[in-house]
C-alpha cells in the first residue's frame with residue numbers, strides 16, 4: 482500500500498506542470514485530480530506550484546518596443562513607417 | 568492578418584508584406600528579448616538584429632509557426648549576445664539569509680530609477696520575481712519566459728527554443744522549482760497563501 486501510494490505521489494508531482502499548463506492527456510488528468518483530492522501532500526505541492534506559475538505570469542506585462550528602436554529597425558530594413566493598426 | 572499569404576508575398580520580395588509581419592510580431596519579439604536579456608538596452612539590439620536576420624533568412628523558413636520561427640531567431644541572438652558578455656562576471660543577486668529572517672531596507676531590490684510610489688509592495692514583489700527569473704541559467708530562463716511570461720504552448724515553445732518538447736518540459740519544471748525556491752527568500756512580499764507550504768512543513 483505504502484509503495485503504491487508513493488508511486489502515485491511521484492507520478493502526480495511529475496505531471497503537475499503539464500496539468501497546470503493544460504498539456505496533460507485528459508485521461509491522466511482524471512487520475513491526477515482524483516489523487517490530488519485524496520493526498521494532502523500533493524495538494525500542497527500543487528497549490529505552491531500553481532502560485533509560482535501565477536507569479537511568473539504576472540511578470541508578463543507587455544513592454545512595448547520603444548519608438549526609437551522601432552524607427553531604427555524600420556530604417557535598417559529599408560522600410561518606411563507604416564500604419565500599425567491592423 | 569493572412570499570415571501565409573504575407574509570408575508568400577514577403578518571399579517573393581514584397582517588402583510591405585514583410586513589414587506587416589514585423590509590425591505584428593515586434594512586441595512579442597522585443598518582450599522575449601527583454602526577459603531573456605534582463606535589460607532594455609540589450610533587448611533593443613537583440614530585437615533589431617533578429618528582424619534583420621529574419622529578413623535575410625526568410626528563404627530558409629519552411630512553414631509551420633512563423634511566430635516560433637521568429638522567436639527561435641530571437642532566442643539565438645540573445646544566446647549569442649549573452650555568450651559575448653559572459654567574460655564579465657555578474658554579482659549574485661540573491662542574498663543568503665537564514666530562514667525566516669527579514670531583511671530591512673533590501674538594497675538588492677532597489678531600483679535607482681523608481682519613483683517613491685513605485686516602491687509599493689506590489690512593485691517590490693515584481694522586482695523580486697524579475698530577479699528570480701534573471702537568476703536562472705539561460706536555457707531555463709528561456710523556456711520559463713516563453714511558456715509562463717509569453718504564454719506559448721509547449722509545441723511552440725519547443726520550436727522557439729530549438730529543443731525537443733521533452734527537454735522543454737523538464738527545463739520548465741526545473742525553472743519553476745528554482746523560481747519557487749528563490750521567492751522563498753522574499754518571504755515578506757509573498758501573498759499569504761503562497762507562504763502556506765513552509766508553515767505546513769515546519
Ligand SMILES: [Zn+2]
Pocket residue numbers: 489490491493516520521522523524
Ligand atoms: Zn500524493
